[in-house]
Amino acid sequence: MVVWGLLLFLMNGCNSESKTQTGTMECAFEWSGPLYEGSNPAQELVKVDLASLLGNPVQEGMKIMKIQLKSAELSGDSASALNGIASLVLSIASDDPSLPMKELAVLNPVAAPSGQATLKPSPEAELSDFFAQKEFYLVVDAGISADRDQNLRLTGKFQWEIQYR
Amino acid sequence: MKKLTLFLMGLALSIQAYALMPGEDGDRLLGVWEPSNGRARVKVEKIGTKYYGKIVWLKEPNDPKSGLPKTDKNNPDANLQNVPLKGYRMLKDFVYQGNNQWTEGTIYDPLNGSTYSCTIKMTDPNTLDIRGYIGVSAFGRTDIWKRLAVKK
Numbered sequence: 569m570v571v572w573g574l575l576l577f578l579m580n581g582c583n584s585e586s587k588t589q590t591g592t593m594e595c596a597f598e599w600s601g602p603l604y605e606g607s608n609p610a611q612e613l614v615k616v617d618l619a620s621l622l623g624n625p626v627q628e629g630m631k632i633m634k635i636q637l638k639s640a641e642l643s644g645d646s647a648s649a650l651n652g653i654a655s656l657v658l659s660i661a662s663d664d665p666s667l668p669m670k671e672l673a674v675l676n677p678v679a680a681p682s683g684q685a686t687l688k689p690s691p692e693a694e695l696s697d698f699f700a701q702k703e704f705y706l707v708v709d710a711g712i713s714a715d716r717d718q719n720l721r722l723t724g725k726f727q728w729e730i731q732y733r
Numbered sequence: 734m735k736k737l738t739l740f741l742m743g744l745a746l747s748i749q750a751y752a753l754m755p756g757e758d759g760d761r762l763l764g765v766w767e768p769s770n771g772r773a774r775v776k777v778e779k780i781g782t783k784y785y786g787k788i789v790w791l792k793e794p795n796d797p798k799s800g801l802p803k804t805d806k807n808n809p810d811a812n813l814q815n816v817p818l819k820g821y822r823m824l825k826d827f828v829y830q831g832n833n834q835w836t837e838g839t840i841y842d843p844l845n846g847s848t849y850s851c852t853i854k855m856t857d858p859n860t861l862d863i864r865g866y867i868g869v870s871a872f873g874r875t876d877i878w879k880r881l882a883v884k885k
Contacts, residue, residue, distance in 0.1 A: 606789055607820025611780055655817050661826075663781040665837045669825045676804065676815045690812035705781050709820055 586633050586733040591621030592725065597642075597708045599720040604712065611661075611707045612724075616699050622730060634731040635695040640673040641725045642708065643684040649722070650682045655711035658687055658724070660695060662704045667697055669707075676711070695728075759829025762853065765789065765881040766861060774881060775823060784835060786824030788843075794819055807846030818843055827853060840865045849873070858884045 597610040655676035661669040673687035698704045774790035803818040827838035833855040840851035849865035859880040866873025
């Protein structure tokens with residue numbers, strides 16, 4: 569009897585296979601000039617909306633196993649919007665003391681002249697704890713090579729890989 | 734006379750409360766600080782409700798071998814070894830606890846790629862005791878950091 573029970577439990581466990589889906593999110597990052605040579609951060613508060621990210625309603629009992637950044641693109645308003653930017657680093661942070669900030673992706677150096685940059689994501693950063701919060705911060709550090717007076721506005725397009733069951 | 738005494742007492746209490754307010758403000762940590770070795774300067778900023786310190790100046794900004802700006806080449810995550818060291822957040826996730834102390838944070842040593850638990854104590858408006866440790870605070874090392882633009 570115990571053996572049958574164990575077998576049924578194992579079969580049930582095997583049936584609840586995990587699924588992987590990608591979701592895309594866009595955020596705007598703004599820097600007010602003047603900007604000084606060196607690293608200049610811009611932060612954006614992201615309200616977590618898994619249903620919108622997955623493109624379907626979050627069902628009861630659904631368990632998020634793993635979330636990773638799959639791709640990260642930053643683009644400006646013009647083809648030369650990134651001129652004068654030497655490096656771009658994307659990080660994630662939370663007000664929750666138990667969640668330390670993580671670097672997610674980097675591009676160094678940024679090719680010039682350019683209006684768009686594709687950052688290289690770190691596959692080691694697992695983010696399900698951040699998405700379990702109501703909100704988190706995405707931070708972009710723009711490494712400016714020389715002082716500039718103008719404002720800077722970049723749009724971030726981030727693709728997340730979500731594993732759930 | 735009684736009314737005047739009460740008014741003066743109330744006024745004195747209000748002034749005292751006002752004087753104490755800045756003393757309880759975690760934002761006093763914001764600014765540029767220099768560790769005792771003088772090899773770097775660290776700017777403390779706020780993201781959300783936590784405090785972070787990034788390297789804004791290095792005595793030796795370039796790698797002696799390549800001549801290029803230094804990157805975080807000792808980062809245990811190989812994908813992030815290309816992050817510029819100038820701009821790197823070596824202090825992360827500090828929460829103000831009152832009593833001139835910020836805790837819950839970490840300090841990163843770019844020389845060996847190690848991250849340590851860390852507490853910050855402001856001993857006066859221009860001086861910080863930065864204590865890095867592994868596990869228990871008793872087993873650690875304290876460095877004294879000075880504010881760059883001295884507050885009077």
